[in-house]
Each structure stands twice: as C-alpha cells, then as structure tokens.
Amino acid sequence: xxSLRFMLTVVLMSLSTIALAQSDAQKSFDKLxxxxxxxxxxxxxxxxxxSLRVTSMGNALMHEMKGDGPEDPITHG
Amino acid sequence: MKSLRLMLPVVLMSLSSMALAQSDAHKSSVAxxxxxxxxxxETMKNLAGEWEGPVNVPEVPEMSGGKPMHATMRVTSRxxxxxxxxxxxxxxxxxxxxxxxVTMLYLDGEQLTLVHYCDAGNxxxxxxxxxxxxxxxxFELKDISGSTEHHMHHGVFTIIDANHHTxxxxxxxxxxxIHAHFDLHRTN
Numbered sequence: 001x002x003s004l005r006f007m008l009t010v011v012l013m014s015l016s017t018i019a020l021a022q023s024d025a026q027k028s029f030d031k032l033x034x035x036x037x038x039x040x041x042x043x044x045x046x047x048x049x050x051s052l053r054v055t056s057m058g059n060a061l062m063h064e065m066k067g068d069g070p071e072d073p074i075t076h077g
Numbered sequence: 078m079k080s081l082r083l084m085l086p087v088v089l090m091s092l093s094s095m096a097l098a099q100s101d102a103h104k105s106s107v108a109x110x111x112x113x114x115x116x117x118x119e120t121m122k123n124l125a126g127e128w129e130g131p132v133n134v135p136e137v138p139e140m141s142g143g144k145p146m147h148a149t150m151r152v153t154s155r156x157x158x159x160x161x162x163x164x165x166x167x168x169x170x171x172x173x174x175x176x177x178x179v180t181m182l183y184l185d186g187e188q189l190t191l192v193h194y195c196d197a198g199n200x201x202x203x204x205x206x207x208x209x210x211x212x213x214x215x216f217e218l219k220d221i222s223g224s225t226e227h228h229m230h231h232g233v234f235t236i237i238d239a240n241h242h243t244x245x246x247x248x249x250x251x252x253x254x255i256h257a258h259f260d261l262h263r264t265n
Binding site for chain 2: 053057
C-alpha cells in the first residue's frame, strides 16, 4: 500500500512536470502570436515594416521584415 | 654546380605552383555551372505567382469538386526561399477557421529541400529532385518535426507550361495514404 502511494505520487509529479513544460512552451508561443499584425519602425534611421501572421491552423507564426532595400527575410516559427 | 641543379627544380616547381594558383584565380572569376539542385530550385522559383484550380481527392470524394483552391508562391529572402501557401479560394486569412498550410522551399547545400508547416501541427521535411526532362520535381519525406501519426508524406510538382501546373500531395492518415491532386492555372 505504501509503495502504491509512493508510485502514485511519482507518477502524478511526472505528469504535472510534463504538463507544465508543455504549458510553458504553449504560453510562449501564444504570447508571440498576440503580436500578429502589421508593424512599422526604424532600423538604422530607415523605415522598416514587419508583418506577423498566424497560419497553418494556428500552428505557425510567420514573421516577415521588409526595409528600404530588396531584403525580405522571413522567420517562421 | 650541384647546388644550381638543385635550385633549378625548386624554382621551376615554385613557378608552376604560381601558374597553377593564377589559373585557379582566373577560373574563380567564371561562374560555375549550376548544380542539379540549383536548376531544380530555379525551376520551382519560375512558379512564383498566384494560382487557382480544383482539387481531386479520390479517397475522400466529399473533398473533391468543391470550391477551387488558391496557391500563392513567392520568392523571398533575396531569392533564397520560395514560400508556398494554400487556401480555399475566396476565404479570408483566418488561421483559426480555415486551412492554410505554408511550405518553404530552399537549397540546403546541394539538396533542394522543403519544410511543410502543416495544419496538422507538424513539420515534415522533404528533399526534392527534378526529372531529366525538367518538367517534374518530386519530393520525398526526409524527417518530421512533431507528431508523425498524420503527416504530409510526398509531393510532386508537374509543370505543364508557364501558366499551368499540377501538384500531387500524399497525406498519411496513420498508415492510410490520402492523395490530393491540384490542377492549377496562373491568375497572376
């Protein structure tokens, strides 16, 4: 009986650790997804546009940055 | 005299090395012929634009014959990436309500590669090769980031002409393959 209680505690602790780990990653991703939209700013004195778009049924956040030049990098997370 | 004989081969060897070095430098100013992977990527980049057409899914007839699909293909990151986006034609950009998978194609060293950001939540990576006639680029699964239970497994782009291409995607529902054939015409 004692060993069963011990096992149960260990299993519950493991499950809660897994749940917390997933939750932290999910929280971080959800936080970033709240940035979705069009943004404007300046980089080295020049205007800069940033677009963040949630896509793939909410599984990806597409980040695109465009400045004065032909550069158009994309970060996809 | 003996030392002169020894010096001569050393000098000649040095001169020939310099000549070789110059020859290499001269060569480097000439652009090397594109590799097969580069040719495949350039072929794919020619598809940049807006496309629309019907989808046929033999295993799921209710998915066939509905609204046409819209594909957007865009070259970005200074030509290093081709972004491919799919959605049902006429639907708004709302990732919570509508499917909108995004696929990024790029060269990984000497390998044409794609990462498919799937609506299923995983990211299959595939490597592609062009057929000898340059009309088909076929992608085989390399690995998957995320769950493997349901995943995009295979893709084929067939170029019919500058304004018409087809895409054949195979999605795995556990062990069951689902084939989707897209017949796309350029709209822009």
